Amino acid sequence: MTTPLLVVTDLDGTLLDHHDYHFEPVLPVIARLKQAGIPVVANTSKTRAEWLAMRANFHDNRDAFVTENGSAIHFPNSECEVLGKSREEILDLLAPLRRDYQFEGFADWTNTQVQEHTGVSKEAAERAQQREYSEPLVWKGGDGSKQSFRETLQREGLMTLEGGRFLHVLGQTDKGRPLAALRRYYGPDTPTVIALGDSPNDIAMLQQADIGVVIASPIRDQLHVETDHRLTCSTKDGPEGWAEVLTQLLDELL
Ligand SMILES: [Mg+2]
Numbered sequence: 601m602t603t604p605l606l607v608v609t610d611l612d613g614t615l616l617d618h619h620d621y622h623f624e625p626v627l628p629v630i631a632r633l634k635q636a637g638i639p640v641v642a643n644t645s646k647t648r649a650e651w652l653a654m655r656a657n658f659h660d661n662r663d664a665f666v667t668e669n670g671s672a673i674h675f676p677n678s679e680c681e682v683l684g685k686s687r688e689e690i691l692d693l694l695a696p697l698r699r700d701y702q703f704e705g706f707a708d709w710t711n712t713q714v715q716e717h718t719g720v721s722k723e724a725a726e727r728a729q730q731r732e733y734s735e736p737l738v739w740k741g742g743d744g745s746k747q748s749f750r751e752t753l754q755r756e757g758l759m760t761l762e763g764g765r766f767l768h769v770l771g772q773t774d775k776g777r778p779l780a781a782l783r784r785y786y787g788p789d790t791p792t793v794i795a796l797g798d799s800p801n802d803i804a805m806l807q808q809a810d811i812g813v814v815i816a817s818p819i820r821d822q823l824h825v826e827t828d829h830r831l832t833c834s835t836k837d838g839p840e841g842w843a844e845v846l847t848q849l850l851d852e853l854l
Pocket residue numbers: 610611612613614797798799
């Protein structure tokens with residue numbers, strides 16, 4: 601199972617276009633990677649149900665994948681390594697905090713309400729609802745109480761991540777932590793890890809990679825990453841940038 605290279609990639613804004621989720625430009629590159637026996641590992645804030653519903657589009661991808669911001673690694677043999685906390689535990693810890701703080705989240709909403717808050721289809725909302733290791737919240741209080749809420753969660757072994765729409769509550773993990781287990785799994789000769797991402801929650805993953813790739817974004821300035829390893833940036837956005845940089849790297853490394 602040893603592979604010389606391992607590609608670990610964010611989805612939204614990286615493998616998928618930020619606005620319309622198109623991904624055609626990556627397909628020839630994914631075919632080339634598959635031909636060369638190089639795994640493509642999705643590392644996403646999405647749920648397991650969400651990636652399982654879309655991975656067939658990527659030349660029937662069956663590689664390991666990481667869900668809910670570094671909370672769990674799902675290996676091809678169906679084994680799962682949990683680095684975060686279960687959603688049940690998270691909801692139990694959140695319940696008593698409702699006395700002091702104002703928030704609501706996916707657990708409080710019907711599927712239709714999730715649809716209203718996310719703007720996605722009924723089926724996509726159902727898959728987004730199938731969370732296992734995190735809870736997205738809408739904060740209804742002020743900034744001061746949000747800071748105190750964060751500190752309270754920290755003491756409970758949880759943390760928060762500020763997303764585009766939601767404040768995500770999850771275990772103390774990040775998208776960089778799974779890389780060690782992925783290197784072991786795809787070893788024993790440690791593969792060179794190429795990681796690609798576009799957002800602040802990708803920084804830990806880019807720092808842990810041998811080659812970090814910052815994908816240009818249509819909605820923010822280029823991500824600033826401090827790392828001792830090699831770092832490269834795409835000139836194009838999203839999937840066009842993904843294909844651009846990986847083609848250059850594969851021409852150089854294979
Ligand atoms: Mg992204």
